[in-house]
Amino acid sequence: MEEFNRTLFLAINASVHSSAEMQLFATFLAQWLITGVPLLLIGLWLRGTRQHRAAAVTATLSIVFALGCNLLISSLWFHPRPFMLGLGQKLLAHTPESSFPSDHATVMFTFAMALMLASLRELGVLMLLLGMSVGWARIYLGVHFPFDIAGSLLISLISAWLVPQVLSWRHLDERFLDALECLYQRVFPETARRNAQL
Template sequence: MSRRTRLSVPDRRLAILPAGARAGHDDHSGRARAPAREAEPSAPRRSGRENLEPMEALNRTLFLWLNAPAHPQAWLVALATVLAQWLIWAIPALLAIGWLRGDERTRKAMLAATASAWLGLLAGQLIGLAWPHPRPFMIGLGHTLLAHAADPSFPSDHLTLWWAVACALLLQAGQRRIGAALALSGLAIAWARVYLGVHFPFDMLGAAGVAASSAWLAQRAAPWYMGPAYRTADAVHCVLFGRLIARGWVRA
């Protein structure tokens, strides 16, 4: 066998080694270096909530279907912004007008709605602390057209407040039409907040459940709190609006 033939075998071996590892030497220093070891595949991580993954996938699919496109129409964004950010102020206005202009029965209905709203917001905060579900923009999903804090999304505070008042009024005789109107208009707010990218659809379903539960609890507990709450609120009302009551502008 010729000398050229004997050298051809190691030459082929060197050709398939990675750069910097040929002949067991470093390219720059010439010092011997052990061949690189292949990384062993790691076991897949387990989230501990595998049973929720199909629901989360559905939640994200619905979100992407309802969320604004990359180039939305300006009038639609403006409408969604009004619904999502400013319409919520109709709730305190409604409660205030109902109290100032209503009779004792109406005022007690407003107090029950207020109690339902506070219970719903408290329950929502506790749920958010126990299960801090991220908002869409926190995971880079969809398009976000409304600035919002990066806090837990489930359930929606806006819809919890809105529907807690609506459900409470639905349980009050004489206030059911207003409650139904609020409940239906809440659907528009739910769409707007998903469209603008700050909530998932399931955040709205969670808000509906929390709101209904809060209204039911406020109604059941009314015999214990309504009397003291009404007397206290009426005393404050007389102090704050005494002059307007004397002029007949505000109901006593």
């Protein structure tokens, strides 16, 4: 399996002849696309219905849980990044730490899965495609193996499914959302009133 992982990495990783434009595009995907996630979460809360706000809360908690799983896995099992093994081209600055799983891909995939499970399928599918693009870019730039991205997808699936199950116990999801909406209305009364009228 490890040999296949390395072979697949070398097939996706940038060649020595890759263009500067392609490297710039991949760097945008690998480093900056993830900044859209908190903006979309805020947008779902501010401009959406109660269903959208519930999806934003569930997605946020799912992402936090998934990243916690990543931290636990990487602390228990160290897997070197490709450039630490002298494999391929490294075109993105990165510290020499464990590669499995990818935090960037995990955030994107977990957000996508949480949206789809919350019946926001179109946005969820879009985020899934963007997540795949992020995963490709991080392999292309030499900081992750393909199995790191596949592992992120698996962790995201589990997290996005498990967190809502836990929250639905004794209607914790509804009670938590009620508390957050009440806090939001007290802290930002004018904004909450304007958004309620949209």
